[in-house]
Amino acid sequence: MNTFKPVFTAIALAFVAVAAAPSARAGDSLLMQRVQQEKGMSLPTKGMSMADVERRFGAPTSRLDARGGGSHKQPVINRWMYPGYIVYFEKSHVIHTVLNTPAGNNTNPQNPK
Structure with a gap:
């Protein structure tokens, strides 16, 4: 064996x-x-409306082109950039806020690698 x-x-x-x-x-x-x-940090939280985010955090430095929206299973996703973070909206409500990382993997979402 x-x-x-x-x-x-x-x-x-x-x-x-x-x-x-x-x-x-x-x-x-x-x-x-x-x-x-x-x-x-004070960041936009899930469920906040776009108007609430802009009222509390000011205007974003940039509003990226919307993505999705082709079907009910793929709703429109809007992205607003602020210094240090990006806010993701499903239609007009926050679904997630992401800090820009030191690795830079989400610092320029207009130009994905």
Whole structure:
């Protein structure tokens, strides 16, 4: 009976798990920092109307072209840019506010990579 192959596979899997762990912890740490940062900020909240957002936070620096709207399952999504964050609206109500990340993956949504 050859027991070498299962032992080798177990060792290889353990090595991969250990090697991947530091990057997962670093990513978790960055996510936790971002959540804490968001909690300390005054940002538009889910359900606010466009008028409420503009009244409370002022005019956006830019209003991006609407997306979607082709069907009931794909409602119109509007995006307003503010310094440091983007507000996403379904039709005319906030569905999410996203901070611009240091990695820059949402700093220029007009020009997706």
